[in-house]
Amino acid sequence: MIMKKKNVNFAENKNQEEKKKPSFARRFFSILFLIILSPVFLLYFFIKWIVKTVKKNKWEKEGKRGKLLLLSADISQIDIMEGYEFEEYLKTLFFYEGFATETTIKARDFGADIILVAPNEKIIVQAKRYSKAVGVKSVQEILGAVPHYRATGAMVVTNSYFTQSAETLAKENNIRLVDRDELIEIYTRVKEKLQLSTRESELVDKTDMYIEDRFPHMI
Numbered sequence: 001m002i003m004k005k006k007n008v009n010f011a012e013n014k015n016q017e018e019k020k021k022p023s024f025a026r027r028f029f030s031i032l033f034l035i036i037l038s039p040v041f042l043l044y045f046f047i048k049w050i051v052k053t054v055k056k057n058k059w060e061k062e063g064k065r066g067k068l069l070l071l072s073a074d075i076s077q078i079d080i081m082e083g084y085e086f087e088e089y090l091k092t093l094f095f096y097e098g099f100a101t102e103t104t105i106k107a108r109d110f111g112a113d114i115i116l117v118a119p120n121e122k123i124i125v126q127a128k129r130y131s132k133a134v135g136v137k138s139v140q141e142i143l144g145a146v147p148h149y150r151a152t153g154a155m156v157v158t159n160s161y162f163t164q165s166a167e168t169l170a171k172e173n174n175i176r177l178v179d180r181d182e183l184i185e186i187y188t189r190v191k192e193k194l195q196l197s198t199r200e201s202e203l204v205d206k207t208d209m210y211i212e213d214r215f216p217h218m219i
Helices: 002-020 024-072 083-095 136-149 164-172 180-197 200-204
Strands: 100-103 114-118 121-128 153-158 176-178
Touching: 024 083, 024 180, 083 100, 083 114, 083 121, 083 180, 121 136, 136 153, 136 164, 153 180, 164 176, 176 180
Parallel strands: 121 153, 153 176
Antiparallel strands: 100 114, 114 121
16 A cells, blocks of 8 residues: 555656656747847847947047036936946036046946045045946945045935935945935036026036146045
């Protein structure tokens, strides 16, 4: 009786294992599906790369005028910026908030994208143009970059919002978080100030956006 029960269980287990194994037809169609779709995906990413490259080349040719004209962007336009555009946008924005500004070298940025300098201040910034909430990793990265840059402060700026864990870590370590709402407040204030006090021609002729030109003793 016991032997018979064991044989029944063995047969049931064998049947279950056979059911779990994918059939030859299923494997064949899965491979065929991948073969057909692979060129489509490759073409998509190739076109995307070309568009991004052309856009960046155009951006670089426009020079400072193109960068300054970013200030006319609203939050919906910021949402579709490339990462490098968002960094240049913030660089320009904070320049008109009174800082000397510079972007870092990407190959060795150590977690910081932009450096802001004012008398007795050196603030490093991580720019996060995100479609989702920014997590604790960004706060950890900018926190770790503070000693390298000998910064007096640090911030993470996003067009989105921050997770609760990111806010907690930032608060514990005195890292400033600028979310979507505060970013709108900042660029609204800067736009109003420029419209009241400066003509576009004067904006374009600015030559002192870089740190070494304004605060060489801080470098």
